[in-house]
Structure formats: C-alpha cells, structure tokens
Amino acid sequence: MGFLSKLWRLGKPDFKPSHDKFEYTKWNKDQLIKRIIDLEGERKRKADEEGVDNDIPAIKRRKSSKGELRKRKKKDKPFDYSKYNTRFVALKFAYLGWNYNGLAIQKEPTPLPTVEGTILQAMNACKLVPSMTPQEFNFSRCGRTDKGVSAMNQVISLRVRSNLTNEQQLEKSFDSKEINYVHILNQILPDDIRVSAVCLRPPKGFDARFSCQNRHYRYLFSSFGLDIEKMKEAASLYEGEHDFRNFCKLDGSKQITNYRRTIERSSILKLDDGMLCFDLVGSAFLWHQVRCMMANLFLVGQGLENVSLISDMLNVQKVTKKPIYDMASDVPLVLYDCSFSGLEWSANDLSDFKSLQSNRRVFSLALDYKMKSAIANIFADILSVDQTDLGGRTRINLGDGKGKVVTTYEKMLQRKVMDSVETVNKKFKRRKTPKSEV
Template structure:
C-alpha cells in the first residue's frame, strides 16, 4: 500500500469517526448541554473580536481625518471693524409697505418686520455696519412711514465700512474701487425692498431728515361714489401754512407744541381708469397727517360735509380740539419722493450683470401683482357684484373698499372731541414722573 492510499484511508476513518461523534441522537442530555454552551462561547468570542477590530478601524479613521468642527470655529472669528475705514453715505431706496410694520426699526418686537430693520440686518450680514443699533453709526431717515405705507424714493444716511482711505474717498475717480453697496444690498434684501442709488459724498452736515427740502405724498383712491370736482375744490384749501393739530395723532412723548406745517401743493389728479390720487407736497408732516387729511376729503367727496369743514378744522380758534373721526386706510398711501439739495447720486448701470438677478426677482413680483389684480377684477365682475345703497344706513369711504357703516351720519361739528394738545402733553409728563 503506497503512501497516498494510506492517507486516503486515514481521512475516511476520521470523517467516519466525526460523523459518529456528531450523531446527536446518541448523545446524553449532559453532552448536548455541554455542546450548546461550547458553541455559544465560540459565537460570543467571534462577536467580541469583530467589535474590537471595528473600534480600531474607527480610531485610525478619526486620527487620519481633520477635525472639521474645530476648523469651522476658527473661521468664525468676530469681524474686527476697527481694521477698516468708514465713510458717510446716503442711500435711496423703494419698498412696498404692506408686508412691513412701518419704516422705522423698533426697540420692541413687532408682528411684522420693519423696513429699516430688514435693511440694517442685510447691512450687518454684509459687514457694512457693526451692529443693529443705528445710533452707533450716525443713522438718520428722511420720512417715517406707518405700517402698510409704501415709498418710492425714501432716503437714509449713515456711516458704513469702506475699501478706501479718507483721501481716496474724496476723489471720484476711485469710486470704482469702493464696495458696491447697491449690488450687495439688493442681493440680500427681499424683492419688495430695492436700493436704487447711493451718494458717496453727501453735502457737508447732511442729514437725511433735516436736509430734506420737501416731501411728496400720493394717496390713491377709486372715484366711485365721490364728487371729484368738489374734492378738488376742497384740496386747495390745504395749501399754505396752517395749524394741523386736528389732522394728526397727538403724541405726548414728542411734547410737540408747534403744529404749523406748510403745504406747497394739494390737488386731485387722475391716474388711470377709475383711480385718482390726492397729490400732496409739503415741507414736513405730522404723525398720520396725510391719512387724516384724506379722511376729511372722503367725507367732502361723499357730500357728507362741505369744503368749509377744512377751514374750520385749521382755524384753532373755531375748532380747539380734534373731533373724533376715522383715518383713511394705510395701504393706498405712498411717500412718492423726497427732495434734497443737489447731490451726486450714483445709480445701477444698465449693463451691470450683478444686478440682473435682483431685477428679475422684482420684475417677477410686479408681474405677479399685475396678474392678481386682473384676476381680482374678473372675480369682482363675475362673483361679487355691486353693493348698492343700504337702506337707512351710510357707508363712510375710508379708502380700503369696505368703509364704515353707520346708521346715521353725525356731522363733524356735533361729535365728541379728543383731548387737547396741552392735556395730552401733561398726561405724558405725569406718567413719566410716576415711573421715575
């Protein structure tokens, strides 16, 4: 028998013996339990070995890869404004007001964002200003608009970060090296706020509020139910210098004693179709003044009051305290323009590719509103119909389309009056004294 044959027979015998050993049917209970425990221990050791190998591989991977979180923390160091120059500029911008809680930034949270808060947030994000506190960078606004009111040529002035030295800022040939303020802000601002121009060198001692020569407002309205000719006659009575305390909301915190304001022009103009506007230019305006003036014009246009009411209300000897009446709606009011001395306004270039995306977004927004307006008119024609006269009731026009329904209209001369200017100011001083 050769060597290979002997190995083959040994192998057969070994397999035969193994088969006999694994014939569990012949095993005793004790042998079976011992075998189960043996197999479970082998499985447990195998799992532990695999887990240990996995932990070792994970440690090797972490050691080989950089710590991303630490890298990010190092990159987010505070921006050091002291390393950069600053310059004083003026910005001209427009906004649609119905999505905002007015222009001015507020100390307390408001239901909607403010226009200024949105602009300063964009500036802070672009590292143009160091904080959201306007007092830190000589901030000033031209005209403060209420919640819902829009503006087409609003102006603010403030100090911002600059790429240029003080000497370089004086020379206009260096303007192309300066930070592109308009482009940067329009990229960050929402579509209904748009910066249109920047003045890199405002006149000496310029202030967006006090340097404004006059402010131009427009109030849009539908002529339905109104006598336009009578309103035109009445609007002219606003022109000149008058005491407008009966055409505003009194604010004790301002402690105002002089309510005289000069109106340069007041007229009713046709805009388009049934839409007209109250076109108003004045040196300065009181809180809610334009909306109060428009509310009185609506009453006159409906022939609920005569044009002479305006003369009575600006005559403080005749009407010492403001009668109680509702203001006109905020949405139709526009701060149309703010007039300043000659300034070097720089506008966006027509071929500036960086302004393409913001322009496209704003154009899309405007088209969306136009389409919605057309659909609304179709909706009005097919589904709403005319209200008609309400028997025994009067609908006072407030400019919002709904108006105010009263059972019997009460003439202005017969109404209750509000507190006098002196009383409002004194009450505020008393509250302030109690708080102290």
C-alpha cells in the same frame, strides 16, 4: 503573502486571493503592485464622492471638503471692523409697506418686521455696519412711514465700511474700487425692498431727516361714489401754512406745541391706470397727517360734508379740539419722493448684469401682484359684488374698499371731541413724573 494581505485589506470582503477572477498567487510582483495602485485609486475616488477627507483620522471624518472646513473656520472668526475704514453715505431705496410694521426700527419686537430693521440686518450680515444699533453709526432717516405705508424714494444716511482710504474717498476716480453698496444689499434684501442709488459724498453736515427740503406724498383711490370736482376744491384749501392739529394723531410723548406746517402743493390727479391720487407736497408732516387729511376729503367727495369743512377744521380758534373720526387706510399711501440739494446720486448701470438680476426680481414681483389683482377683479365680478345697497345705512369711505358703515351719519362739527393739545401733553408728563416730584 505580504502583497496578498495588503490586497485583502484594500479590496472588498468578498475579494479573496483564491477568487476565480483574481488568482493573485499566479501574478508576478509588477502585476500585484499595479493592482494595489488601482485599488488605492478606487478607494480615493470613492472617498471623494462621499465627501470623506482621507487626511482626517477615521474617527473624526466628516462629510466636508478641506475648502469647506477652511470656510467654516474663517466664518467662526469674528469680523474685525477696526481693520477697515468707514465713510458717511446716503442711500436711496424703495419698499412696499404692507408686509412691514412701518419704516422705523423698534426697540421692542413687532408682529411684522420693520423696513429699517430688515435693511440694517442685511447690512450687518454683509459687514457694512458693526451692529443693529443705529446710534453706533450716525444713522438718520428722511420720512418716517407708518405700518402698511410704502415709499418710492426714501432716504437714510449712515456710516458704513469702506474699501478705500480716507484720501481715496474724496476722489471720484476711486469710486469704481469702492464697495458696490447698491448691488450687495439688493442681493440680500427681500424683493419688496430695493436700494436704487447711493451718494458717496453727501454735503458736510448732511442729515437725512433735517436736510430734506420737502416730502412728496401720494394717496391712491378709486373715483367710485365720489364727486371729484368737490374734492379738488377742498384739497386746494390745504395749501399754505396752517395749524394741522385737527388733522393728525396727538402724541403726548413728543410734547409738540407747534402744529403749524406748510403745504406747497395739494391737488387731485388722475393716474394712467384709471386710479386717482391725492398729490401732496410739504416741508414736513405730523403723525398720521396725510391719512387724516384724506379722510376729510373722502367725506367731502361723498357729499357727507361741505367743502367748507376743511377751512373750519384748519381754523383752530373755531374748532379748538379735534373731533373724533377714523383715519383713511394706510395701504394706499405712498411716500413718493424726498427732495435734497447737493446730493450726487450714483445708481448701477441698468444694462449691467447685476442690475438686470435685481430688475428681474422686481418685474416678477410686480407681475405677481398684477395677476392677483386681475384674478381678484374676476372674483368680484363673478360674485356680483354691489356696494350701493346698504339698506338705508351710510358707508364712510376710508380708502380700503370696506369703509365704515353707520346707521346715521353725524356731521363732523357736531361730534364728540378729543382732549386738547395742552391736556394731552399734561397727561403724559404727569404719567412720566415720579411720585416723589408730584
């Protein structure tokens, strides 16, 4: 009866030795052994299907395979960066800014994520950097963009984990064995942030901010209700070296005293899709400078101000304090390009499957926005939207389609003014100075 007891334990509760289908009392020893082997196999198959590991005591069984348990154990083990070499690289990337709270990572939480915060989070997740603290890996950015502003060729430099020895990093022949930084980051990053290239050997002393030779911005806008020829004439007045204190946001925390910047090119261009853009190239820019410049161009294009307004605002002996006015919208502004010397960019082969996967996601995103744009235009046409009749009021164009509606337009040079640069700096220093030192 030992075999029958074993069969009873292995079989289902309704399988009894006296069952008509299995009359075990009439079976010989070989038949009973075969039946036990079949039941053992059946139990193992069932356990595998349910994810039960038979080598784990029943009280500790979990629905996990041995491989999953090993992975979990390995995941719990902290990653030891000291076992790996690092290298200093530059990364080129693009992003759509309207879903982010600007480029730069912030110390305090923001309503939306920042672009840098998202990138560093991805780098930390794939163990390229040890933390979310930029100072720990020599981090630098090229051009800081505001909330809502996009970029097509932004650049950062930093130190990241490497697969190669310090000697191998110097040799181009070993590049194929290095971590594929572009691909691994694009696998993790959201679709509206894409890494386009990496420079594995930046020049000695390279810094993404201070090594940049010039920055190229474009501000997109519609020609509706604007005199484009006047705007072109006004835009050309920005070229050259000028004091742009009346075309920026004054920031006492930076204690800036020199507001002179050089504009290499300033023009109005027509784009292929029927839109126009304010095309601007300069060595460096002040906070909100491009949006302030564009706001004044809109006033000239609407005929609310003369072309000479630009020259007057650039003359800080004539206009000593910045008049109060609204900046142009953030969304149409794009950091189009950044120029460096001595950088050899390496991008993934566009015909490679890894690149095709990333490109497919970008194409899908672009098509999605294009469809939504087409539907929004139909929406406006059906509702017969009219921007001309404002009941005698004036709509100041700010580039966002809504603008600012005023009953009576006040000329720029007749408006109230803000504090001077000197006053703004003094007020900030006074707030930060301990009372014991006052």
